[in-house]
Amino acid sequence: MTTEGTVEAFRRAEELLAQRRPLEALRVLEPVLDVDADKPSVQLLLGRAYYFSAQLRRAERAFLRVLEFDPSDHYARLVLGRTLQRLGRLHEARAQLRLAAMMHPSPAYQEALGEINAHIATRS
Incomplete structure (x- = not known):
């Protein structure tokens, strides 16, 4: 696959994921994975596609791989947490x-943390 083809496939997979079509996004990503x-x-896009298709263990592996490359990727930590x-x-x-x-103190991240704290508190 050419670089141009890889970029096009990646963008198409992003579009499919935005349309909530994660299984199709995974299919489109296959040749991209062969190259990149x-x-x-x-890996982040792959993890999101796995997450939205309920392939959670695969999503976890993809997000952990992102964090191997960049431990400071706050978004990868957020989606790994989810x-x-x-x-x-x-x-x-x-x-x-x-x-x-802590890395990215946005309201959405604080809300996610509050939600998980509430889940833990109700289970205790």
């Missing part, structure tokens, strides 16, 4: 969401 699997942006939350691993989720909220 080590790019954090590709993934762990859906997997029922609340304390691990809280740790990731805390880091994300």
